[in-house]
Amino acid sequence: MRRLSGSRASSDRAATTRRRRIAVLALFVGVVAACSSPPPETATGPELYSELCSSCHGVGLEGDVGPPLGVGSPSATLPDSYLVTSIRRGIGTMPSFNHLSDDQVSRLITFLRDVQSGP
Numbered sequence: 001m002r003r004l005s006g007s008r009a010s011s012d013r014a015a016t017t018r019r020r021r022i023a024v025l026a027l028f029v030g031v032v033a034a035c036s037s038p039p040p041e042t043a044t045g046p047e048l049y050s051e052l053c054s055s056c057h058g059v060g061l062e063g064d065v066g067p068p069l070g071v072g073s074p075s076a077t078l079p080d081s082y083l084v085t086s087i088r089r090g091i092g093t094m095p096s097f098n099h100l101s102d103d104q105v106s107r108l109i110t111f112l113r114d115v116q117s118g119p
């Protein structure tokens, strides 16, 4: 009897571990899908920013998990080449966005520069 309940407990534990693994896998697949589904080629700078960047850098570029990118931020004084490299390769914990076309990256940067130049 004791052995039976012991083995049931361990199979419950195994089932819990399996469920956790599935949940982690589902989360991972979701994140990868969200990061790698390419936005439409014709997406504008603001559309690209709001889809790909705003969750970390804030809707108004004010910063959140990622640093601010707007008026008065370090990015405002950094050269385009630095922004392109950060976007293409990722930086620190920021993922890389190497699936974007050159046009999409330059539209994003034009948008950042627009906001950085102030109202």
Ligand code: HEC
Binding pocket: 049, 052, 053, 054, 055, 056, 057, 065, 066, 067, 069, 074, 075, 082, 083, 086, 087, 091, 092, 093, 094, 095, 097, 108
């Ligand atoms: C998952 C969160 C996340 C996403 C999504 C994200 N970033 Fe970042 N970004 C960060 C973090 C965190 C840093 C700071 C990394 C470091 O310096 O260690 C950063 C840094 C940067 C920098 C350099 C800023 C500086 O002051 O050095 C730029 C430029 C940038 N991100 C632009 C973008 C753009 C454009 C997008 C959308 C294509 C984007 N990021 C998407 C988290 C993110």
